[in-house]
Amino acid sequence: MTEDSKDEYKEEQDKRDVRYKKSMLNAKLFAFNQRAESAGIPKRFVGIGPKPFSEYLCPKYHSVEERKKIINFIYGDPLGLNEKPFVVIDGGDIWTRKKAAFAIMFRLITCDNFAEFIDCRELVHKLNTFDPRDVKVGEGRNDYTKSVKEKNVICIGEFKRGLFSPHCEGGDFLDEILDYRFNKLNPTIVTFQEPIFKNNPADAICGQYMATMSKKEVLNENPSAKYLRIRVRMMDDE
Amino acid sequence: MSDKPKEKPKPKGKEIRNFLTTNNEVVMSAAQKDEPRFISILLKSKEKLQDAMAFGITPAYFRNKSCGFFYMLMVKQFEKHNSALTKHAMESIMDRQKDVREEDKSNRKSEWERLFIKEKSDEDYDMLKQDINDRYLQDQAFTIIEEEAGEIVNATSNQGEIVKRIQDRMNSIQGVDPDEFSLVMPFDKGTELAYDYIQNRKTNPEANQGIMSGIRALDEEYYGFERGSYTVISGMTNGGKTTLMFNIGFNMARAGHNVVYVSLEKKALPLNVRLLCLHAMVDYNRVKRGGDGERGINLETQTAIDKAVIQLEDLKPNFEIIQMSQDDTLTKIVSKIEEVKAQKRIDVVILDYLGCVGVESKTVGRHDIDQSNVSKRFQAYCKRNNFVGITGLQIKASATKEIRKKVEKHGQSDDIQDITIQSEDLAGSQEVIRDADNSIGVVLNADSPPTCMYAHSTKARDNQGHRTVELAFDGFIGKISDPVSVADDIQEINASFYGDDINNMDDLFSAEEAKEKKAKNKIAANDVDSLSDEPEPKQEEKSNTTVGVKSVKVDEEADPLDKLFGD
Numbered sequence: 168m169t170e171d172s173k174d175e176y177k178e179e180q181d182k183r184d185v186r187y188k189k190s191m192l193n194a195k196l197f198a199f200n201q202r203a204e205s206a207g208i209p210k211r212f213v214g215i216g217p218k219p220f221s222e223y224l225c226p227k228y229h230s231v232e233e234r235k236k237i238i239n240f241i242y243g244d245p246l247g248l249n250e251k252p253f254v255v256i257d258g259g260d261i262w263t264r265k266k267a268a269f270a271i272m273f274r275l276i277t278c279d280n281f282a283e284f285i286d287c288r289e290l291v292h293k294l295n296t297f298d299p300r301d302v303k304v305g306e307g308r309n310d311y312t313k314s315v316k317e318k319n320v321i322c323i324g325e326f327k328r329g330l331f332s333p334h335c336e337g338g339d340f341l342d343e344i345l346d347y348r349f350n351k352l353n354p355t356i357v358t359f360q361e362p363i364f365k366n367n368p369a370d371a372i373c374g375q376y377m378a379t380m381s382k383k384e385v386l387n388e389n390p391s392a393k394y395l396r397i398r399v400r401m402m403d404d405e
Numbered sequence: 406m407s408d409k410p411k412e413k414p415k416p417k418g419k420e421i422r423n424f425l426t427t428n429n430e431v432v433m434s435a436a437q438k439d440e441p442r443f444i445s446i447l448l449k450s451k452e453k454l455q456d457a458m459a460f461g462i463t464p465a466y467f468r469n470k471s472c473g474f475f476y477m478l479m480v481k482q483f484e485k486h487n488s489a490l491t492k493h494a495m496e497s498i499m500d501r502q503k504d505v506r507e508e509d510k511s512n513r514k515s516e517w518e519r520l521f522i523k524e525k526s527d528e529d530y531d532m533l534k535q536d537i538n539d540r541y542l543q544d545q546a547f548t549i550i551e552e553e554a555g556e557i558v559n560a561t562s563n564q565g566e567i568v569k570r571i572q573d574r575m576n577s578i579q580g581v582d583p584d585e586f587s588l589v590m591p592f593d594k595g596t597e598l599a600y601d602y603i604q605n606r607k608t609n610p611e612a613n614q615g616i617m618s619g620i621r622a623l624d625e626e627y628y629g630f631e632r633g634s635y636t637v638i639s640g641m642t643n644g645g646k647t648t649l650m651f652n653i654g655f656n657m658a659r660a661g662h663n664v665v666y667v668s669l670e671k672k673a674l675p676l677n678v679r680l681l682c683l684h685a686m687v688d689y690n691r692v693k694r695g696g697d698g699e700r701g702i703n704l705e706t707q708t709a710i711d712k713a714v715i716q717l718e719d720l721k722p723n724f725e726i727i728q729m730s731q732d733d734t735l736t737k738i739v740s741k742i743e744e745v746k747a748q749k750r751i752d753v754v755i756l757d758y759l760g761c762v763g764v765e766s767k768t769v770g771r772h773d774i775d776q777s778n779v780s781k782r783f784q785a786y787c788k789r790n791n792f793v794g795i796t797g798l799q800i801k802a803s804a805t806k807e808i809r810k811k812v813e814k815h816g817q818s819d820d821i822q823d824i825t826i827q828s829e830d831l832a833g834s835q836e837v838i839r840d841a842d843n844s845i846g847v848v849l850n851a852d853s854p855p856t857c858m859y860a861h862s863t864k865a866r867d868n869q870g871h872r873t874v875e876l877a878f879d880g881f882i883g884k885i886s887d888p889v890s891v892a893d894d895i896q897e898i899n900a901s902f903y904g905d906d907i908n909n910m911d912d913l914f915s916a917e918e919a920k921e922k923k924a925k926n927k928i929a930a931n932d933v934d935s936l937s938d939e940p941e942p943k944q945e946e947k948s949n950t951t952v953g954v955k956s957v958k959v960d961e962e963a964d965p966l967d968k969l970f971g972d
Contacts, residue, residue, distance in 0.1 A: 179712050183686040191879050198852035216903040221913045231914045238910050277898050
């Protein structure tokens with residue numbers, strides 16, 4: 168091979184590498200869209216960016232500085248969000264909470280994760296159900312718990328303490344899930360139907376983790392919980 | 406009268422025997438000289454005797470009956486007592502014979518002594534061994550010709566069957582492919598060779614003994630594939646086995662090795678098209694779609710392919726594709742490979758894939774045993790010819806579901822070591838893996854098309870770790886490579902989904918910040934007025950009543966973000 172042809176070869180090799188990277192990137196973009204769909208994120212809420220997200224944040228609760236930091240943390244720090252086991256969203260209306268949750272879920276998907284949105288009512292129903300005939304064939308609550316534990320990213324939508332019953336073991340199973348996910352640093356997003364405030368009664372009906380996350384002050388006494396707290400505002404449109 | 410010399414009539418039938426016997430006198434004479442020399446060497450060296458036995462020599466090899474007799478005694482003595490046929494042993498054996506005359510016993514003992522002193526050195530051992538083998542082959546061929554010649558010459562029907570029978574008999578001649586692989590290595594020689602090998606590895610670590618796959622993650626696991634080794638790649642249907650074997654083979658060919666790819670599923674032409682697309686790094690689907698439109702073979706694609714052709718003409722990678730069909734037997738496959746081998750040296754043989762090979766011996770109800778036999782034969786073939794042998798194997802349907810579940814949940818941050826394919830997950834006989842030198846289980850991630858392949862080393866000889874590695878998989882180009890950098894990708898991906906917003910995040914609150922600053926300045930300027938009964942700022946009040954937590958007002962010393970993160 169002559170020197171000229173070696174240079175030409177190298178140049179062509181570089182072009183091929185660029186083509187390959189572009190192809191891989193396109194494949195990933197395609198894959199992320201598919202993952203969003205299978206995660207339960209409606210198409211119109213895929214890829215909510217920093218600007219619309221900033222409008223969800225409650226200006227009365229979060230100062231400008233805080234809002235900036237939240238935005239920078241979610242959108243500017245590519246892998247940092249993977250290390251926060253819990254993201255807690257409350258306030259506003261159901262649509263805004265959901266959109267905020269979808270935005271964060273999709274952000275995590277773009278960090279090469281798989282995600283799933285789980286409605287809290289459905290989750291509690293499955294965890295409370297002892298008889299395996301009431302759930303999907305072949306999956307009792309033990310199997311279901313195991314599968315939820317091990318998912319990359321989950322979002323528990325519209326958590327409400329009232330969904331739990333003192334006579335069932337839903338809280339214990341939920342603790343098992345959240346404890347595993349905390350240890351493994353698998354991100355869990357929880358949207359709260361009711362606003363979080365310090366005077367929430369301390370009870371373990373919904374498990375220790377949710378009881379802890381329901382009351383902000385108690386968190387300071389419990390060093391094991393680590394979460395990102397977001398309050399959204401009421402918005403008129405969907 | 407013509408002076409034209411008479412043509413010798415072609416021998417036929419029984420005349421062949423006479424013809425050959427006349428020419429055999431020279432051979433007979435050589436045998437009478439060589440065989441005693443050979444026996445003499447074996448009498449003095451147990452290692453040489455072991456070698457001759459491993460080579461496959463039997464008493465039938467010897468035309469000299471006496472030599473055959475002594476060889477038989479030596480083999481029995483070795484098998485029974487693990488010792489050479491010494492003089493004492495010979496005498497003892499003879500003395501124990503009841504039905505042999507004393508004179509014969511004495512003759513045998515004397516013959517032993519004559520043979521023992523006949524050959525002083527073992528320099529000619531290999532040559533003598535080869536000559537004895539060749540003469541034995543000649544004997545066997547001659548016997549077949551003698552028995553079959555008359556029939557083929559005189560046949561008036563079923564000539565094809567007769568020819569096939571002769572062919573089969575010829576193929577079954579013992580010693581045609583003498584076993585050059587088997588050997589007995591004495592300890593001192595083995596130690597010497599091992600020491601030389603270690604020194605060579607120390608001074609030339611770059612001179613790899615194995616052939617590299619071109620995928621760093623696999624090469625770090627296996628240190629290249631050794632010549633003569635046998636690797637099984639297992640996976641689900643559409644699990645990436647062919648793509649991986651194809652990529653490995655092409656990488657090896659581009660590195661200068663001669664690769665033969667035997668395809669039982671796909672035709673050669675589509676594989677060559679894939680190869681070209683792989684080298685050019687273009688989407689193979691464009692070729693499938695066709696046309697010169699934007700989604701077909703557009704200008705950019707065409708240019709890339711043209712340049713790839715030119716480069717491949719320069720590089721001349723040796724990647725030969727043998728196209729065969731499912732159910733072709735291994736014998737047929739090997740004969741095709743031998744045709745290639747006759748023209749050039751082969752380094753790597755890839756058989757795609759084991760489940761498609763037709764079986765020659767059928768075990769009723771046990772297809773797994775038949776498949777295992779095919780695998781063993783292919784492995785032995787590669788070992789004897791010093792090829793790197795690679796093949797593919799399916800995994801069981803029942804294992805597929807479990808493995809898919811494991812893969813579904815895995816993202817970038819997860820520990821992938823629990824994605825494993827064990828030997829019990831494989832379809833067919835576990836003997837295939839048990840006998841293989843290396844085994845790689847592959848599974849694609851849950852994306853469609855997949856973006857990632859997990860390769861688990863189910864078995865790696867001399868390797869302690871059974872690790873799972875992650876490889877990048879491009880389903881459009883059909884390329885498997887080491888993982889591409891993640892950090893750069895995130896930036897590009899974010900830019901694709903979020904556009905310029907991601908770069909202008911600081912501007913999102915600039916208007917509000919300006920407003921707040923103005924409000925603060927106003928408050929500061931009206932310090933005196935603030936002592937009046939004016940209510941406290943709305944934001945603070947609302948925070949206190951609604952949230953019931955510490956003030957929203959930013960504490961200049963503490964990081965505001967701390968409030969957001971429960972601790």
